[in-house]
Amino acid sequence: MNPAGPLLLAGGGHSHALILKRWAMDPTRRPARPVLLINRCSSALYSGMVPALIAGIDPPEAAAINLRSLCDRAGVGFVQAEITGLDPGQRCLLLAERPPLRFGLISLDVGAISRPSAEGIAIKPLEPALAFIASEDPNSTNPFTVVGAGAAAMEVVLALRRRWPHRPLRLQTRSNGPGPLERRILLEALIDLVTTPEPTGGPWLLCTGSRAPIWLAASGLPVDGDGRLRTNAQLQVEGNEHIFASGDCAVMAAAPRPASGVWAVRAAIPLAWNLEASCLDRPLRPWRPQRQALQLIGDQQGRAWARWGRWQLGPSGWLWQWKRRIDRRFMAGFRSSEPMTASEPMACRGCAAKLPAQPLAAALEQAGLTGAPEDAARIEGDPPLLQSVDGFPALVSDPWLNGRLTTLHACSDLWACGVRVDSAQAIVTLPVLEAAEQQELLVQTLCGVRSVLEEQQAQLIGGHTLESRSEPPHCPSLGVQLSLCVNGRSAAPWSKGGIAHGDVLLLSRPLGTGVLFAAAMAGACQPEALDTVLQHMSRSQHRLLDQLEPHRQAIHACTDVTGFGLLGHLGEMLASSSPLRITLWTNRIPAYPEAMDRLAQGYASSLAPANRRSWQWLDGLIQLDDSPSQALLELLVDPQTCGPLLLACTETTAQTLTAEGPWIPIGNATADHG
Structure with a gap:
């Protein structure tokens, strides 16, 4: 069993x-x-x-x-x-x-993987081999050699002939390797056949078998x-x-x-x-x-030949068309037969699962909890304790990565105050599963949490676990919900308010996480685009505090851009500052790859419609220096998970931080004369 x-x-x-x-x-x-x-x-x-x-x-x-x-x-x-x-x-x-x-x-x-060799680049793993081929000069007169005796070597060297019509190409193989048919095809393609074992000059690509x-x-x-x-x-x-x-x-x-x-x-x-x-x-x-x-081997020039043991047929155009149909049919089977459309939104995860700003503000007012919102609560002491709470339903199905992302997102509230995290507590809600499976989910989640805290020399000092009473999703790791309380101390934390006349606004990373995850749920996001986003999101921004520390007095306000989008959080900063007018530089707002394309196609996070109320700021204290596209307007209210820090500082400090990176200037503040 x-x-x-x-x-x-x-x-x-x-x-x-x-x-x-x-x-x-x-x-x-x-x-x-x-x-x-x-x-x-x-x-x-x-x-x-x-x-x-x-x-x-x-x-x-x-x-x-x-x-x-x-x-x-x-x-x-x-x-x-x-x-x-x-x-x-x-x-x-x-x-x-x-x-x-x-x-x-x-x-x-x-x-x-390809068998190791002291010479040349191996064809496997494929990704570095393809990058090596892409880096080569197609018009070089330096011969390029493919080494190997099998069908893979033949297909690769013939593919290179199609890619590089004029570059000298060689196939280095055994003397008894290619048969008469393959030799004729190589001759027609102007590919030299080398049967001596001695190395030849120029770059090598090894197709010499695998292990x-x-x-x-x-x-x-x-x-x-x-x-x-x-x-x-x-x-x-x-x-x-x-x-x-x-x-x-x-x-x-x-x-x-x-x-x-x-x-x-x-x-x-x-x-x-x-x-x-x-x-x-x-x-x-x-x-x-x-x-x-049966093997179908293409010459990449519109012909293919068939091989069954020692029997061969071709080359011919109809065999090429047959091979192409087989390959396309195979790949088509991995695409959803019922793709979602931009008009069929799913409830988003991560910070996009937060309550919209309007009902949140109304509920706080009815509960008697009013006042200017800050990223972290201040508890008096010497020095004062800064504390923040954050969390959301699992954004990704990898429990370790989800633990890391949720912790980075929670820590960002303290970083926005210029405060280093020194401790945290976690509440983990697990789906109903067998005990061993719950244990594994909890281990992975907590290890993801600790991976963030240990980078900051902070500790996980306690927490609580719960078992959900809802039916677990088809992918149980998406049933994990993590919340954290993060703590740090500072005598002079930054606030959201305090933007001053002449300040420049800086962002620490691009925008677009909300729309890209929404598009990914609809099967409309390329994997490379989501990889790029996750690489940025999973990178801790705590080291930015080292860069900002020498400029602490010149930084007048700071927040992090999360669920309410850039406009929503910038509006919170303005509401807590003296009367000002903000000008955003339309062509400087950074976006992740594919984000603007997906927004232009109508994809959006499920929180975005509520966030569009923040467009009202554009009729008053926030202006754009150029006519915006609809995609840019949507980007301004796109909810962010592990989003950028947004700070306001003097122009001199902005020039220094921009030169050092990764800061991106997106606008400035001037006095509002009414």
Whole structure:
């Protein structure tokens, strides 16, 4: 019987991608336990379209499977992290720069890497190899050499010929490597064939076979000579019934097959069935793969040839068209058949889940809690204690990252006061799950919290846990709710009010988190754009206080831009300052990549409609120096999670801070003469 605990899908290879597609199409098949996919990138390249990507025929997004979006549709958590090892005895997956993930069951589809060599750049991992190719001069007279004897080397060098029509190209291979057909195709493409083993001049790209990641063999699991995990017919690693493996990192001991995307695709359904059966303690089914597979190899010039063992056909145009149809159909299967539209908003998470400003203000007034809002409460002492409370429903399905983001967001209230955080307490509400699964969610969440506090030499000094009484979501990690009380001390904290005539307004990072997460929920955000946003959001801004400390007296007001958007929080600053007029420089308002495009298409956070009340400031004390687009108006009220600091300082200080970075000047203040 399999123990309780999450099911981890380690790696975003073709087998796992197809399993996610299966669960997205039929959620009843997904195991009734937490499932997490762990991959170093938020997208995975489909190997069948990599040559066309290298050739420049297809854009990168055409060959990329959006793993984050696919996980969302499948009800599976997504963790973007580098896998560094596996401890079978402790049942935990080791990750770089974060705590290990424990599991009840695990499936490994982590791909392969090129065999190490003292010369050249390896084709695997693909991402650095593609960056290397992109950096090369297409018009160079320096020959570029592809090394390898298999179909991959042929496809890559022919793709490079399409990409670089005039650059000298060479294929270095064994003397008995290419057959007559391949030699003729190389000759027609003006690619030199080199069969001597001696190194040639110029850059090299190695397509010389692959091996599994070294950490698999280091785990003590049974592997073959190439470090691939040995499995039985049920795709379980030999001697380890709770560990499954598929794709290029594994080999079926009784029916070995070459490392190929073909076998990873074919293994997906047998692997899915056995993972589902294992979670239900049902008998597993053996898989009997066919001995050979048809290969379609394209020359990237409109022709392809077919290979089945020693039999070959082509090259011909119709085989090329057939291959292209197969590849496009495969990729189309990963796109949602029922995409959401901009007119179908979902309730947003993170700080966009906060109560709108109007009912909040009305409720506080009725409760007798009036006064100018500040980012942190001041408790008298020597020095005074500054305290703030913040939290929200899980923004992302990675519990460690969610713990980190929520803590960064909560700490930002104190940073906006110029105060360093020295301690915090946390309240964690967990979904109703098995005890082992709740424990793992709590461990990951608290480790994410501590990762932020330890960077600041602050402590987590206490907290409280609760169990939700609501039905857990399909992805249980999205059922975690975290709130924090953060503390710090300062004799002279900054306030929101105090903007002075002549001050310059500075932002510490771009805007657009709200719309990008809303677009991502609708399947309308490229994974690279969301990656960029998360990289900024997960970076602590506490080090900015070191930069600002020498200018403390020249900083007249500061806040952080969060749920009410730039206009809402700037309005709060103005309401607490002497009569002023703010001019915002339209072309200087920074936005994350894709944010303006998505706003122009009508995507918006579910809190944005309420925030639009802040546009009324533009009819009075806040002016724009140029006519704004509708997208810019929406950006000004876009709710931010882990948003920028917004400060007002003297012009001289603004020049210094802008030169040092990362500060962006967005406007200035002048006296309001009424």
